[in-house]
Amino acid sequence: MNNSLYDVAFVGAGVMGCAIATNLLQRDPQLKIALIEKDLSYEYSSTVLSDGNSRVQFNIKENIQMSLYALEVLANFAEDMAVDGEKPEVGFRRQGNLFLTDESGLAEVEAGLALQQSLGGNVSWLTPDEAKEVFPLLNIEDGLFVGATFGRDDGTMLPQAVLEAYKKKAVSLGAHLIEAEVTAVRHQAKRVTGVQLANGDILQASVVVNSAGGWGTQIAQTCGVKLPMEPVMRQVYIMETAVRPDNILPLLLLPSGTYLIHEGHGLFMCGRSFADDPVTTTDFSWQRSRFEERLWPELVDFLPTFDSLRVTDGWAGIYAVNTFDGNAILGEWPDLQGFYLVNGFSGHGFQQCHAVGRYLAECILGLPHSLDLSIFSPRRILENAPVFENQQKLI
CATH class of the missing domain: 3.50.50.60 (FAD/NAD(P)-binding domain)
Structure with a gap:
């Protein structure tokens, strides 16, 4: 020893x-x-x-x-x-984060926005019409959200x-x-x-x-x-769609917590936390059916062009949930x-x-x-x- x-x-x-x-x-x-x-x-x-x-x-x-x-x-x-x-290349892509809000979350979002701006955060309020300008696939006809906050310096790496x-x-x-x-x-x-x-x-x-x-x-x-603290398994899905935006779109967060990240061309990554996500450190499986039943219908509501897509891959990882x-x-x-x-x-x-x-x-x-x-x-x-x-x- x-x-x-x-x-x-x-x-x-x-x-x-x-x-x-x-x-x-x-x-x-x-x-x-x-x-x-x-x-x-x-x-x-x-x-x-x-x-x-x-x-x-x-x-x-x-x-x-x-x-x-x-x-x-x-x-x-x-x-x-x-x-x-040798310099590392982390691929930081400042495509921005667009967080949609409905009426029920509006007061909290407004308070958060004021605090973010007071501390120097480059975050602004967008009307539904303005949100559609930065994310053209959005459905703004059905009143699904009242506005959005847009963090222009946010991104993925x-x-x-x-x-x-x-x-x-x-x-x-x-x-x-x-x-x-x-x-x-x-x-x-x-x-x-x-x-x-x-x-x-x-x-x-x-x-x-x-x-x-x-x-x-x-x-x-x-x-x-x-x-x-619990180890909670969360699933992420990769989808291929028929839409081909000219530029990388911002990360999109729906009021429910579903998020969508544009990876380029017609590829998107999607995920969401659910209350019944399993607590485990050994299960790293993912289920296509979970996306089809629980996420896809909501995506189509907000993004009608997503009515036709193909799940090409996915994975599961552990969140250390406090x-x-x-x-x-x-x-x-x-x-x-x-x-x-x-x-x-x-x-x-x-x-x-x-x-x-x-x-x-x-x-x-x-x-x-x-x-x-x-x-x-x-x-x-x-x-x-x-x-x-x-x-x-x-x-």
């Missing part, structure tokens, strides 16, 4: 773990860091199975600020993440490319990438002492970061921490010194990795915060003080 000593051990080397590790080593190059990932093919990683969207359209100040910071990072990402002269960029950067700065399964977070006298691996090895560390995504609940349980309030759980667990949580993003984690990477690094090193995200502290769970984003079913 091997015994290795580290300053920080990450349980999970997805985009969160790698972004935090990169930020830590940029601030303190002497740190000895273990990035532990049970499957470096990332076949079932939530990062890789993400739709890769980023949006400013949130209703909580800190969530908006994280998105605005992400735009700053992405502007120079290739240069800042270059390793040995390649999630795996962002992950690989942070991973390569962290390793180039000295992080040790270890392919292994963590079976327990070790602790004694209310402080973590390291992690145990499936092969019996023990990695000693005074700081352990739970960056295990949908598997984070299981990891936390090994050291007596109960997180209000059942307490749907927002991130960030920071040190109050009752276990050295155990840091980066969990429960509920579907918007990928886009927040840049700000979270910086924030957690500052937390661990005891540095002043560039952006105060203490509103998402784990302490709110123990104090029963939820932080709700809104009632809309956003992606």
Whole structure:
């Protein structure tokens, strides 16, 4: 049995773990860091199975600020993440996000829009006629929506490319990438002492970061921490349609929460969260019938030209859903010194990795915060003080 000593051990080397590790080593190059990932093919990683969207359209100040910071990072990402002269290409495509709203959600959307604009977000209100100008396929005759918010700087990118960029950067700065399964977070006298691996090895560390995504609940349980988080399986579908828009259309979000991403030519990606989505870490199957029965009729209502299409592919991935309030759980667990949580993003984690990477690094090193995200502290769970984003079913 091997015994290795580290300053920080990450349980999970997805985009969160790698972004935090990169930020830590940029601030303190002497740190000895273990990035532990049970499957470096990332076949079932939530990062890789993400739709890769980023949006400013949130209703909580800190969530908006994280998105605005992400735009700053992405502007120079290739240069800042270059390793040995090789620059990553993440394919950030600012096609915009168009969020439709009906009468029932109008007041909340207006309040969110005012906050986004006050913080410098490039988001505007569009009438149905104006919405049709940026998304010509829309049906505006039947009164299905009263207007829309349009985030012009929002867009999509390649999630795996962002992950690989942070991973390569962290390793180039000295992080040790270890392919292994963590079976327990070790602790004694209310402080973590390291992690145990499936092969019996023990990695000693005074700081352990739970960056295990949908598997984070299981990891936390090994050291007596109960997180209000469930791994929920979500399905995404790829469709080919007869329509051939001249330009890439904005991401479209319907009032129900169904979203549509134009991939070019007649290809679109579509998905939606449902209350009966299965809780699992082992089922990654997807069903064409679920799209045909539950999403297609709604799409045709809003986009009549979608009455004829073909589902060409699909996939399923895990959302780490925070059942307490749907927002991130960030920071040190109050009752276990050295155990840091980066969990429960509920579907918007990928886009927040840049700000979270910086924030957690500052937390661990005891540095002043560039952006105060203490509103998402784990302490709110123990104090029963939820932080709700809104009632809309956003992606």
